[in-house]
Amino acid sequence: MSLNTQIFIAALLGVVVGCVLRLYPDTTLFSNSIYGLSIMSSIFIGCLKMLLVPLIFTSIVVGVASLESGKQLGKVWKVTLMCSFTTMSLSLILGLTCAHIFEVGKGMDVTLFKHAMDQYHSPAQSLDTSSFITNFIQNTLINPFKAFSDGNVLSVVVFAMLIGLALVYGGKKFQNIRTFNEEFFNLVMMVVSWVMKLAPFGIFALLAKLIAKEDLSVLSRLAEFAAIVTGTTLFHGLIVLPLLLWIFGKMSPWKFFKGARLALITAFATSSSSATMPLSMKCAQENLGVRPKITGFVIPLGSHLNMDGTALYEAAAALFVANLIGLDLSLTQQIIVCLTAMIASLGAPGIPSAGMVTMIMVLQSVGLPAEAIAILLPIDRVLDTVRTMVNVEGDMMVSVVVDRYTKDEDVDHLPTKEVTSA
Ligand code: ASP
Numbered sequence: 323m324s325l326n327t328q329i330f331i332a333a334l335l336g337v338v339v340g341c342v343l344r345l346y347p348d349t350t351l352f353s354n355s356i357y358g359l360s361i362m363s364s365i366f367i368g369c370l371k372m373l374l375v376p377l378i379f380t381s382i383v384v385g386v387a388s389l390e391s392g393k394q395l396g397k398v399w400k401v402t403l404m405c406s407f408t409t410m411s412l413s414l415i416l417g418l419t420c421a422h423i424f425e426v427g428k429g430m431d432v433t434l435f436k437h438a439m440d441q442y443h444s445p446a447q448s449l450d451t452s453s454f455i456t457n458f459i460q461n462t463l464i465n466p467f468k469a470f471s472d473g474n475v476l477s478v479v480v481f482a483m484l485i486g487l488a489l490v491y492g493g494k495k496f497q498n499i500r501t502f503n504e505e506f507f508n509l510v511m512m513v514v515s516w517v518m519k520l521a522p523f524g525i526f527a528l529l530a531k532l533i534a535k536e537d538l539s540v541l542s543r544l545a546e547f548a549a550i551v552t553g554t555t556l557f558h559g560l561i562v563l564p565l566l567l568w569i570f571g572k573m574s575p576w577k578f579f580k581g582a583r584l585a586l587i588t589a590f591a592t593s594s595s596s597a598t599m600p601l602s603m604k605c606a607q608e609n610l611g612v613r614p615k616i617t618g619f620v621i622p623l624g625s626h627l628n629m630d631g632t633a634l635y636e637a638a639a640a641l642f643v644a645n646l647i648g649l650d651l652s653l654t655q656q657i658i659v660c661l662t663a664m665i666a667s668l669g670a671p672g673i674p675s676a677g678m679v680t681m682i683m684v685l686q687s688v689g690l691p692a693e694a695i696a697i698l699l700p701i702d703r704v705l706d707t708v709r710t711m712v713n714v715e716g717d718m719m720v721s722v723v724v725d726r727y728t729k730d731e732d733v734d735h736l737p738t739k740e741v742t743s744a
Contacts, residue, residue: 340533366524386486
């Protein structure tokens with residue numbers, strides 16, 4: 323049985339068990355079951371939290387170090403980074419704006435995180451901008467080993483970026499470290515895939531607990547949020563990206579979607595940009611006319627670092643969680659959410675539900691409890707399909723634009739990247 327089917331069945335069972343438990347409040351059956359479900363869900367969430375730092379570190383080092391292949395490409399490198407940054411920023415703004423307009427999760431009083439929120443502390447809320455910047459520098463540029471052990475993800479990200487850049491500039495000199503890091507990344511990914519096998523149990527427990535304990539309108543709010551995020555992600559994929567492609571890539575959306583459809587459908591079906599990468603490269607080269615040297619650089623890099631759908635989701639989800647808890651995020655906090663959502667999507671590898679793991683860092687950046695991903699997990703697999711599709715679309719779109727803007731660049735002397743399976 324595929325993982326998706328297992329998750330679907332687990333979610334259904336979770337709903338049934340939750341409904342049954344609701345019939346027996348204030349009984350030992352209820353309290354014992356809630357205890358059992360809490361243990362089950364904490365194991366799953368604990369595993370995700372445990373993997374966050376190693377995953378983010380290795381993933382960012384691998385992603386940044388892969389810029390090496392484009393080092394000699396000069397303009398290609400710059401245009402790629404500029405395009406990715408622009409599309410991701412637009413997706414973040416769109417995500418936050420829609421979450422505000424539709425007031426996702428507003429007016430609820432969720433008790434699930436009350437305990438975690440007792441210790442709520444967000445320095446950004448009380449600080450003015452200048453002390454916030456000082457605070458930010460002091461907390462971020464710290465001993466990396468302390469950052470690793472404290473789970474200070476932002477510091478880990480900065481350190482990982484520096485190490486990645488050093489690998490780019492050091493080139494062959496650090497080949498062993500590069501290989502070690504790549505292997506370590508693959509190792510962490512293997513553990514992630516094991517933890518994902520626990521997802522059906524985690525989702526069952528979370529849903530059952532949610533339904534047994536909470537006001538059922540939380541579920542309708544969750545469905546509403548899922549619909550709004552899906553709509554906004556599709557708006558980004560069907561309107562914003564095609565418009566940019568048309569203006570900067572001089573390619574009609576019709577031609578683009580016709581050429582890219584195979585990769586897009588695969589992304590939707592697999593929820594994995596990495597697994598779709600060979601197809602994205604093939605579609606971009608053969609159907610969209612992008613030079614192989616360009617796809618060989620832009621698409622592997624993009625499948626790691628350029629994730630519009632994930633960024634949009636993470637920003638909107640943070641606002642949703644804040645609203646559910648009844649917390650008004652200040653402007654500074656929302657800017658932090660945007661920045662961390664961008665970094666979190668850079669750190670998310672192109673595998674199913676990776677955005678869910680890195681979501682923890684977005685929540686923590688403004689002091690929201692990591693446990694709050696509990697509420698998002700049941701709907702994650704559904705949302706992952708669309709956001710992965712838009713992630714892959716973004717990669718192919720950037721390759722078209724980069725190809726057009728670097729037509730004069732001599733890339734022939736560079737080795738061609740083979741279209742191989744991820
Ligand atoms: N599944 C997404 C991808 O592969 C990452 C995510 O979970 O957002 O692009």
